[in-house]
Every structure is written in structure tokens, then in C-alpha cells.
Amino acid sequence: MGFTVTKISEGYVRPAEPTPPGSLNLDWIGRYPTHRGLVDSLHIFKYGKDPAGVIRKALARALVHYYPIAGRIVQPEGCEPRIECTGDGVWFVAASADCSLADVNYLERPMMLGQNDILPYTELETSPANTLVMIQVTEFTCGGFVMGLRTNHAFADGLGSAQVISAIGDLARGLPEPIVKPVWNRDSSPNPKIKPAPLPDLPKLALEYSAVDFPTRYLNQLKKQYKVHSNGKWCSTFDIIIAKVWQCRTRAIYSDPDVNIRLCFFASTRHILKIDKGYCGNSIFPVKVLATSGKINTLSVVEIVDLIKEAKDQMATDVQKWANDEFEVDPFSMTFNYETIYISDWTKLGFSEVDYGWGVPVYCGPFTNNDYIASCILLKAPVPFEGTRLIARCVSKEHIDAFNKRVNQFD
Incomplete structure (x- = not known):
């Protein structure tokens, strides 16, 4: 109808x-x-x-x-x-x-x-x-x-x-x-002299859509596994989900162990640069994790979390280096190809808490239809489900079944 x-x-x-x-x-x-x-x-x-x-x-x-x-x-x-x-x-x-x-x-x-x-x-x-x-x-x-x-x-x-x-x-x-x-003051945001890299070529990847709801119990189970694995260290829901997605995607696509692959996401720099609360602008920095397909195929989810956390720990140093104009190559330059996956986290932005007088939304998230960036977006799962929703456009038709089968395994 x-x-x-x-x-x-x-x-x-x-x-x-x-x-x-x-x-x-x-x-x-x-x-x-x-x-x-x-x-x-x-x-x-x-x-x-x-x-x-x-x-x-x-x-x-x-x-x-x-x-x-x-x-x-x-x-x-x-x-x-x-x-x-x-x-x-x-x-x-x-x-x-x-x-x-x-x-x-x-x-x-x-x-x-x-x-x-x-x-x-x-x-x-x-x-x-x-x-x-x-x-x-x-x-x-x-x-x-x-x-x-x-x-x-x-x-x-x-x-x-x-x-x-x-x-x-x-x-x-x-x-x-x-x-x-x-807060409008742009002086609190770095203004390095480095010139932005030229726009990258945008390939036509013909990516398939999929959505996965990760139950809270499963995420907590993996967090406990990571705590044991790391001798008591903490990891976030974001760390767990993107490690799982990267592993599932890599296993679904690559049998060749020597393919260089990348996981990329942008993280807030407000805490690093001590940006005033209320700053209405951009305060983000790219975090990039590089590995071979063979390495990601053989690692467990919690071992991949280690790689992600290492890259996040490096970010504070890289942000200060960027703010001081010490990079020779633009750190914001992006590569858009099938070997690179981009992750975006919408769970903590604040959209889910907006209330116009009748309560918060039952669901909110980006409306995306692009076919040139292999990407995943983390969202608060729609009511009444408790957990985290993943919206993915990260694999082609020939790999979608294998990816969905792996990413929906919660045991």
C-alpha cells in the first residue's frame, strides 16, 4: 500500500x-x-x-x-x-x-x-x-x-x-x-598551516545495507572477557562492537592474508584541547588502525580491542602534534576503498536525549545511502530493545550473507 x-x-x-x-x-x-x-x-x-x-x-x-x-x-x-x-x-x-x-x-x-x-x-x-x-x-x-x-x-x-x-x-x-x-570562539580550535589533502577519488562500491541489534548481555559478556584478557583493564561498548565488526567483515571478504586493511573513526578532542563547554563547532580527530587481513582473521575480538585501544591512546599525542602544526602530511586525509571501513558513533552525541515536551525519541539516526564509503554507524537501539544498533553499509552483495551470518552470532 x-x-x-x-x-x-x-x-x-x-x-x-x-x-x-x-x-x-x-x-x-x-x-x-x-x-x-x-x-x-x-x-x-x-x-x-x-x-x-x-x-x-x-x-x-x-x-x-x-x-x-x-x-x-x-x-x-x-x-x-x-x-x-x-x-x-x-x-x-x-x-x-x-x-x-x-x-x-x-x-x-x-x-x-x-x-x-x-x-x-x-x-x-x-x-x-x-x-x-x-x-x-x-x-x-x-x-x-x-x-x-x-x-x-x-x-x-x-x-x-x-x-x-x-x-x-x-x-x-x-x-x-x-x-x-x-560558545563561538574559534581561537580555542587549532588552526594549523598544513594544507588539506585533495579530495580523494570516490569509488562506486555497490554496498549492501544491514542492521544488527547487539544485546546488552552479549556486550557485557565480551567486556568481562576483555577484563580477564587485559588483567583488569576496561573497554567500551564502542571498542567491542567495532572490533567484532572488523573481524566479521575481514573474515567474510579476505582469504588472502596479505591485504592491508584499515579501520577509521573520528573521536572528540574537546577533552584533550580543553575546549569550553558549549563550543559549537568541529572538534574531532581521525583515529586509524592498520593491519593485514591475515592478522585480523586470526585474532579474537578482545585481541582486536587491544589494537583499537592502542590507536586511541596515541590520539592525544597526535592531536597535540596537529595543533602545533608538526605534521608533514595531513592527518585528516582519507582513503575511500573497499579495504577501508569507517565507523561513526551516534550513541553519545545527545540526539537521543532531546525532548520537545513529550519525551525522548524512540529512535534517531542518520539517513545514509552512499555507495562510496564502507561504513558502519552505532546507534542506541530503538525502543523497547535494550542494547546497541549497528547500521552497516560495508560489504558488497557477494559478501553480505557471510558478513551477516558472522556479525549476528552472539554466543
Whole structure:
């Protein structure tokens, strides 16, 4: 059965009060070529009373505090890109679906509504790459709603974007001002002179989608195994899951033991650089783990955790080296090929705790359809499941069955 989403109203929401003019520099990471673009995500709520109206009003008030996101990214000839605080506003769409969330299986894959139905798009002259935030609130017949969110990575990383959305939630619940005040000072973020590497070639990998829910009991079991293995040391859920995924993927793909493979993820540097709480920008650094396929194929999950933790321990030194402009080669340069897998952790960004007055979302996560990066994303599992969800686009059709069989073994 086909369902229809009707876009009831759309337009720019501007700050509720006058805001300062001027410019805001993008930080070094925000100016990086691969970060200039919108990150799409879906945030699903079981109930809301006039959610579009409430969120629209709260957004206008939030823009008084977070006024740069009502501006646009500009790049005059011969200059670095920056945010011009124009007050033009955030593109906002109110929509209505003729079905319940249950009818479309809470937007689980395979999707029963199209991307254009639930994410905000504008046909106006402003380029999406120059906008900072776009929002669509779609109400369903069951009383639930979905926020389709598009945020520009040039402006902020996941923590910064979640901070903005949390501020809207604070004001929607009736608070007089956001709990976390924004910090715009770009001086606290490193600005090394090293030039970004050129954009890498983007291969067409034809990657298959899969989703895995890791039970808490299984994760705790592996954490206990690691504690024994390491003589009492601690490891995180993130460490366990990405070690398991890397092992399963490698065993599913490679029989040749001499293939050089990589595991990559970005980690927050706020604690290392002592960035002020409330910093609304990018403060991340790439962590890269290199090994041969033969090595990963023969190691246990807890032994692979050792490799991951060693790379994480090295990060503080590398961040300071980068901040002091001591790298000869750009540490942010990326390789996009089948031998490299990228991991993103959404479990601690703050999106899952956003409350507009009717409770936190039953599910939220990125909306991805790319075929050029082998990637996995960790999310809080949807209610009522307890555990961690993994969304993967990391193997081709010929390897998907072997990967799924291995990654779903929880004994």
C-alpha cells in the first residue's frame, strides 16, 4: 500500500528577536573539503501535540542564542569560507502523513516513505551546501511525528549539532533559555598551516545495507572477557562492537592474508584541547588502525580491542602534534576503498536525549545511502530493545550473507 506525505507549509524561520550582524570564521575542520555538506538524520517520536507549531516557535527563540545558524556560508574570491550572520533563517517544513508510524514500521528499512517525503528540501536559490540547518516535522495519524534534520558539517560536528537541537528542545519545554549556552570562539580550535589533502577519488562500491541489534548481555559478556584478557583493564561498548565488526567483515571478504586493511573513526578532542563547554563547532580527530587481513582473521575480538585501544591512546599525542602544526602530511586525509571501513558513533552525541515536551525519541539516526564509503554507524537501539544498533553499509552483495551470518552470532 502506498502512503502520501503532504507538505503543508514551508519557509524560513527567522530569529524571534534582532541578532548581531557580522561574520563567524569556520574552524580548520569546518573548512576541510570533505566536511562541506549536509548530514541527514531522522528523529522519531511516538507522540506530540502540534509538534510542528511548537518546534517552529522554539526554533525562532533558539536562533536568538544560536544566531549564526540563521546565516549562510559564503566564500568571497581569494578568501576562506565563513559564516555570514545574515539572519535569513532556517528552512522549515511542516508536513502530514496519511498513515501511522506503525503502518510504515517506524521507518525501518526497507523504507515505505521516500527520502523526499521526510527530509526538507528547498527549490529556492540558496545552495544546500551553504545552509547550516534544515528541518521538517512530519505528523502521523497515530499522533507521533518525525523530525527530518539536515545539518551542515562545516558548521559543527555531531556534538555541536545535537547541542543546537537540544536548545530547541529546552525552549519547546518552556525553559526561558537553553541549558547550554553556545560558545563561538574559534581561537580555542587549532588552526594549523598544513594544507588539506585533495579530495580523494570516490569509488562506486555497490554496498549492501544491514542492521544488527547487539544485546546488552552479549556486550557485557565480551567486556568481562576483555577484563580477564587485559588483567583488569576496561573497554567500551564502542571498542567491542567495532572490533567484532572488523573481524566479521575481514573474515567474510579476505582469504588472502596479505591485504592491508584499515579501520577509521573520528573521536572528540574537546577533552584533550580543553575546549569550553558549549563550543559549537568541529572538534574531532581521525583515529586509524592498520593491519593485514591475515592478522585480523586470526585474532579474537578482545585481541582486536587491544589494537583499537592502542590507536586511541596515541590520539592525544597526535592531536597535540596537529595543533602545533608538526605534521608533514595531513592527518585528516582519507582513503575511500573497499579495504577501508569507517565507523561513526551516534550513541553519545545527545540526539537521543532531546525532548520537545513529550519525551525522548524512540529512535534517531542518520539517513545514509552512499555507495562510496564502507561504513558502519552505532546507534542506541530503538525502543523497547535494550542494547546497541549497528547500521552497516560495508560489504558488497557477494559478501553480505557471510558478513551477516558472522556479525549476528552472539554466543
